[in-house]
Amino acid sequence: MNQSPLNIDTMPTDLFIGGAFRPSSSAKRIDVYDPASEKVIASVADATTEDALAAVEAASAAAEAWAATAPRKRSTILMRCFELMTRDAEKLAQLITMENGKALADARGEVAYAAEFFRWYAEEAVRINGEISVAPSGAARTIVQYQPIGIALLITPWNFPAAMATRKIGPALAAGCTCILKPATETPLTAYAIADLLAEAGVPAGVVNVLTTSTAGRVSNAILDDHRVRKLSFTGSTEVGRVLLRKAADSVINCSMELGGNAPFVVFDDADIDAAVEGAMIAKMRNGGEACTAANRFYVQRGVADEFSRRLAERMGALVTDDGLKDGTQCGPLVNKAAVEKVGALVDDARKKGARVLTGGNAPQRKGFFYMPTVLADVAPNSDLLGEEIFGPVAPIVAFDTEAEAIRFANATEYGLVAYVYTRDLARGLRVSERIESGMIALNRGLVSDPAAPFGGVKQSGLGREGAHHGLLEFMEAKYISTNWS
Ligand code: NAP
Secondary structure, eight states: OOOOOGGGSSSHHHEEEHHHHHHOOOOEEEEETTTTEEEEEEEEEOOOHHHHHHHHHHHHHHHHHHHSHHHHHHOOOHHHHHHHHHHHHHHHHHHHHHHHOOOOOHHHHHHHHHHHHHHHHHHHOOOOOOEEEEEEEEEEEEEEEEEEEOEEEEEEESSSSHHHHHHHHHHHHTTTTOOEEEOOTTTTHHHHHHHHHHHHTTTTTTTTEEESSSSSSHHHHHHHTTTTTEEEEESSOOHHHHHHHHHHHHOEEEEEEEOOOOOOEOOOOTHHHHHHHHHHHHHGGGGGOOOOEEEEEEEHHHHHHHHHHHHHHHHHOOOOOTTTTTOOSSSSOOOHHHHHHHHHHHHHHHHHHTTHHHEEEESSSSSSOOOOOOOSSSSOTTGGGGGGGGOSSSSEEEEOOOOHHHHHHHHHOOSSSSSEOOSHHHHHHHHHHHOOSEEEESSSSSSSOOOOOOBBOOOOGEOOBBSSHHHHTEEEEEEEEOOOOO
């Protein structure tokens, strides 16, 4: 591992276009804040539509050669990306904590997870198989070949600044696509650090371009209006996802959408309560609750509701909440002031509707965007926080009586990303898993994310899958050749 300390002043902060860092054509900059101190720690270039079109030009110039690069060579470069990211893991983790706020332990976990997408897709790059069959009529042979879909626009959120980028760049490069990454404005530094590593790993100029901008809508529209761009892969809120799907319709651009979640966490009477509390801590508190997979609603069967609530409140109340860079911090600040205000308003609403605060329930009086880990019991069904993403360290608990009721509660949402189910009865676990409307189920586990598994949602949580072989196919088109040689 590279032991040189992180020096934020020497990190790249300019647009990465055609293999080189360069300032924006407007020379404007965007400030980047440390959510723990509220101080400006750096500024990055603010791309214009002109810069965006330069990035499309660079991606286009590199496209043919990259698509024609031997899969083994693409694989070797991706494996080198994995190695370099692993080498620089500690520096990247510190950078993530500085701009996002999450506890360093969470940031280290993110870097390991993010790097794994490069390794997984290095392995996938040489496993792009086609198909051949005889047509049912016997009159022809059907050959199916997978080809790169073309230039891809990748738009990512601030909550996993490294992993959301590599989960898209890895498969795009394995498939033979060139791309333009637009990271979130709150967390641009990690994206530029990754761009720097990709260049060191030998990714050719123009294959990956990175743009930060204060005008996301304008810049992404300019890119999507260029007909050379054939793919949009977006991770972020359902609200912005809908806007982008409408825009993509103009040029019939292929879309993958990883959108918001509202994960139910269901605990049955027969569950192993130790395991359920442990799983709840992971499902709720990974990233301080700022995860699309975060358990958002806890449905606990009446017989164990009091015990589960008490024990979860003890664990949540004992979490060390502080600057993410400090040793021992388990819960860092939220990303910005608006996030603290949103979480506070949701908790106040639940309280007014009758919820009991078992721990937390307030923002501490200190500098930084902190909110105390909170557990709420007896949450009324019409509370706002059961219907929308909390995106903070708050666990609302609702008791239920029957299996049918648990399923009905779990499905009472427009979202369908992930659900958590705890029971010792495997048949019940699988039955409930089948009936809950979500793309992923964690059965007696608090974590689903795995680069080797298909990640994604149903309903308004998204379209398509990332990770696994499925993630590669999102960047490929099936070409069917009909022929006959008999
Ligand atoms: P967001 O507000 O939707 O922003 C996501 C990205 O879209 C950012 O880069 C943002 O740029 C950009 N953006 C905003 N408006 C745009 C527009 N009109 N046109 C093009 N791009 C636009 O989401 P967020 O607050 O960063 O992230 C949190 C959300 O992401 C949550 O809903 C969470 O559930 C979801 N998420 C989903 C997954 C998943 O895999 N399903 C994973 C992680 C997060 P700016 O930063 O410049 O506004």
